[in-house]
Amino acid sequence: MGEQALPFRIHHVQVAIPPGRDEAARKFYVGVLGMEEIPKPPSLAARGGLWCRLQGAELHLGVEAEFRPARKAHPAFSVDGLDALRERLRAHGVPVLVDELVPGRQRFYCQDPFGNRLEFVEAGG
Numbered sequence: 001m002g003e004q005a006l007p008f009r010i011h012h013v014q015v016a017i018p019p020g021r022d023e024a025a026r027k028f029y030v031g032v033l034g035m036e037e038i039p040k041p042p043s044l045a046a047r048g049g050l051w052c053r054l055q056g057a058e059l060h061l062g063v064e065a066e067f068r069p070a071r072k073a074h075p076a077f078s079v080d081g082l083d084a085l086r087e088r089l090r091a092h093g094v095p096v097l098v099d100e101l102v103p104g105r106q107r108f109y110c111q112d113p114f115g116n117r118l119e120f121v122e123a124g125g
Helices: 022-032 082-091
Strands: 012-017 036-038 050-054 057-063 076-079 097-099 107-111 117-122
Touching: 012 022, 022 036, 022 050, 022 057, 082 107, 082 117
Parallel strands: 012 057, 076 117
Antiparallel strands: 036 050, 050 057, 097 107, 107 117
């Protein structure tokens, strides 16, 4: 309607994890995926979970008392070297589902240790 779009960018995305599973989240997101963990502010650290830095955004893994995995809604991560990541996940026993439904876009899905859906897309695609 003629209004100029605001300059939005994503600051962070939050994915829920079950209580008491911070170390499993850290092992997967930092250890397997290779994300960089960043300190949570002390005022939030007692809630559990962890934060990771991505290029240009953050991923927050927040504890949800009545956790249910997100099986449809999901973050999608742009990755340089998608094939290498897919093989890295497989080497750690993480099943991947290659999806070719979008022409010209290489991508796959997997689940984190809690059943949350994650999408990975080749950068530039």
